[in-house]
Amino acid sequence: MDRDSGPDGAFIDVDRVEKVFDVRRKTGFLRRERRRVRAVDGISFRVARGEMVGCIGPNGAGKSTTIKMLTGILTPSAGRLRVAGIDPARERGRLAQRIGVVFGQRTTLWWDLPLIDSYRLMHRMYRIPDARYRANLDRCVDLLDLSGLLDVPVRQLSLGQRMRGDIAAALLHDPDVLYLDEPTIGLDVISKARVREFLRTLNADRGTTVLLTTHDLQDIEQLCSRVVVIDHGRLMYDGSLAGLHEAGGSERVLVVDLERELPPIDVPPARVVRVEGPRQWxxxxxxxxxxxxxxxxxxxxxxxxxxxxxxxxxxxxxxMYAQGVADRTERALS
Structure with a gap:
């Protein structure tokens, strides 16, 4: 058994985790109202070493809060977290050597410095052996097409260039786990394709465990064999993409072009949803x-x-979201 994994083989172990925030808002000239917001509500899931798992949900679902607890940025209000056998909140410094993090709307790079200077600083911060640093840097520069950008100040990079630079920075110390929060947000089609291909190669060659949160569902479809759906802080689904389609009652569509116009074709369990001349859906x-x-x-x-x-x-x-809203409304009225 992997010494960093739990007894059930989980490399990332999230067990009935909750996160509650105290929020205060002004209700009058000298009055403030305090209320408790439950951002994460008893979530449990496990990720094996080398898995690439997609996490999706609407804004405010609790995805980013969960990632921040897994990195040690936030402390759970209840429940248990382990990443590579480490409690993120108690051993954040030790965990930092094992994880890489990319937040799509925030950069870890030094804004006014050339890109290569950010990498040199991280070389020292993480105390990466020289040979390992050079090998990892060369690999990232090659696969992410950064060679012409190393001497450019970060503030002059486009969003796509900066995102590729951030991903390289997160991988210089060979992390076992890579957390990606909206890694392709705002990127053009070419940049998205380059980032996705790099992540596929990283996972296949290095066995890096990847937890990806995104609103771009093509990221999930192209990268992840497993998907976790979160809504209002609760786990709605955890399984394969095929199973997600089944759970959501999704359908495929057969588009049939005939030699001539005919009555709707009757072939259960398919049903005709549209007819235009000799074409039927x-x-x-x-x-x-x-x-x-x-x-x-x-x-x-x-x-x-x-x-x-x-x-x-x-x-x-x-x-699935609509059904979740309907279920919550029914429970509230009962």
């Missing part, structure tokens, strides 16, 4: 294979062409 459960439907349609109808459109994960999440 048939929706069917996302967990079902399209092959039997295609075979039955080909037997009955004169086909010209067909294609399958995959379900939109954003629509799946929206339905």
């Amino acid at each position: 048939l929706a069917f459960p996302a967990d079902r294979s399209a092959a039997p439907l295609v075979a039955r349609i080909a037997e009955r109808c004169p086909l010209v062409d067909l294609s399958v459109r995959e379900p939109d994960i954003e629509a799946v999440i929206a339905r």
Whole structure:
């Protein structure tokens, strides 16, 4: 068993964790109202070494608060946290040697210094052996295409360039765990593709454990085999992307082009959702294979062409949130 993992093999162990904030707001000239806000409400999940897990949820769901507790920035109000066998709140300095963190809207780089100077400072701060530092820097510069940016002050970098620079900075000390909070926010298509490819390579080659929180669901679809959904501080779903589609009742769509206009095609469990002349759109459960439907349609109808459109994960999440709101309303009224 990995000595840094728990008895169940968990490299990251979140057990019934809560975080409550005391919020004060002004209600009059000399009066203030105090209320308690439960940002995280009894969340539990485990991540094995080398996993790449996506964490999604609306604004205020508790995602970033959870990440901050896992890094030791915030202390849980209740529950238990362990990362590589370390309690983040009690041993933050020791944990810093094992983790890398990238917050999409904040930089860890020195604003007025050339990019390479930030890396040199981190070399000293983390006491990285010289050979290891050079090897890691060369690898990050190559894979993230930073060679022409090293002498440029950070304040002159574009958002995409700075983001790639931040990711490299987080990896110079060879962390076992990489936390990414909105790593592709505001990036153009090319920059997003470059960052995603780097993260895939990092996970495959180094076995780095990655916990990714994002609003860009393409990050999840392209990088993570497992997804955790959080809403109002509670865990709504933890499993595979395929299972998420099933839980959200998502559907695939078969687009059929016929030789001529025909009545709606009847091939259960698919149902016709749209007809335009000789083209028909048939929706069917996302967990079902399209092959039997295609075979039955080909037997009955004169086909010209067909294609399958995959379900939109954003629509799946929206339905789950809507159901969660409905459930909470029902509980409040009962």
